[in-house]
Amino acid sequence: MIDLHTHILPGMDDGAKSWEDALEMAQTAAETGTKVLAATCHGNYPGWDGKGWPQRYRERLEKFREMLRKEEIPLQVVEGMEIFASDGVVEGLKRGNLLTINRTDYVLVEFALDVRAYDVYRILNRLLEAGYRPILAHPERYLAAQRTPEHLYEWDGMGAVIQVNKGSVLGGFGEGALRTADYILRRRLACVAASDAHSPIRRTTSMEEFGRVLARRYGEVCPWLLLEENPRRILEGKNVIRKEKNCISY
Numbered sequence: 001m002i003d004l005h006t007h008i009l010p011g012m013d014d015g016a017k018s019w020e021d022a023l024e025m026a027q028t029a030a031e032t033g034t035k036v037l038a039a040t041c042h043g044n045y046p047g048w049d050g051k052g053w054p055q056r057y058r059e060r061l062e063k064f065r066e067m068l069r070k071e072e073i074p075l076q077v078v079e080g081m082e083i084f085a086s087d088g089v090v091e092g093l094k095r096g097n098l099l100t101i102n103r104t105d106y107v108l109v110e111f112a113l114d115v116r117a118y119d120v121y122r123i124l125n126r127l128l129e130a131g132y133r134p135i136l137a138h139p140e141r142y143l144a145a146q147r148t149p150e151h152l153y154e155w156d157g158m159g160a161v162i163q164v165n166k167g168s169v170l171g172g173f174g175e176g177a178l179r180t181a182d183y184i185l186r187r188r189l190a191c192v193a194a195s196d197a198h199s200p201i202r203r204t205t206s207m208e209e210f211g212r213v214l215a216r217r218y219g220e221v222c223p224w225l226l227l228e229e230n231p232r233r234i235l236e237g238k239n240v241i242r243k244e245k246n247c248i249s250y
C-alpha cells in the first residue's frame with residue numbers, strides 16, 4: 001500500500017513528537033502493509049513563515065531515511081506537504097516555499113473545517129488553472145460537505161482528487177464525517193484514501209483494519225484503487241482512475 005497523507009516527520013508540525021515516535025509509526029506502517037508513505041507536514045498556516053522551510057524539511061527527511069535504513073524498516077518515504085489553502089498558494093508553489101507530492105504537479109490541499117464551499121471552488125480552480133492537480137484532503141470533515149455532500153460531485157468534476165481519511169471511515173471524527181465519507185465512497189467519488197496519521201498511539205499509520213473495512217463495505221477493488229493504484233499513479237505524476245470517466249467497476 002501507499003499512504004499519501006501522514007505527519008510522520010517530527011518537529012515540523014503537530015504530528016510525530018520525536019524520532020522515536022516517527023520510527024514507531026514507520027514500523028507500524030511497514031508491518032500493516034504500507035510500502036511507501038508521503039511525509040506530508042502541515043504548511044502554509046496563517047502566519048506561517050515558509051522561509052527556509054523546504055530546506056529544513058528535506059534535511060529532516062534525509063535523516064529519517066537514513067534512520068529507516070539503519071533500523072532496517074522496509075519503508076520508502078517520499079516528499080510532500082499538506083498545504084493549508086490560501087490566496088497565496090500558487091505563488092508559494094511557484095517560489096518553491098510550498099511542496100508538491102513527490103515533486104509531481106499533485107498538491108495535497110486542506111481547508112478549515114468550517115470553510116465556505118465557495119472558497120473550496122475558488123482555490124481549487126486557482127490551482128487547476130495554474131497547472132497543478134489538487135488532492136482535496138478529507139473533504140468529508142468539512143461542514144459544508146457534510147451539509148451539502150453534492151458539492152463533492154462538483155469538486156471531483158472540476159478535476160480535484162478526493163482523498164478520504166481512515167479516521168473518518170472508522171468513525172473517529174464523528175457521525176458527520178462517517179456519513180459523508182460513506183456518501184463519497186458509495187458514489188465512487190474518492191480516488192485516494194490515507195491514514196492522516198499524527199502519532200504512534202492515536203491517529204496511527206496502521207492500515208490493517210482500514211483496508212479490511214473498505215473491502216467489506218465497498219468491495220475488494222476499493223482498497224486496491226484507493227490505497228495502491230491511484231496513489232502509485234500520483235507518485236508517478238500520472239492521471240488517476242476515476243470510476244465515472246473510465247468505466248472501471250468496483
Ligand SMILES: [Fe+2]
Nearest residue numbers: 005007082196
Ligand atoms: Fe493531515
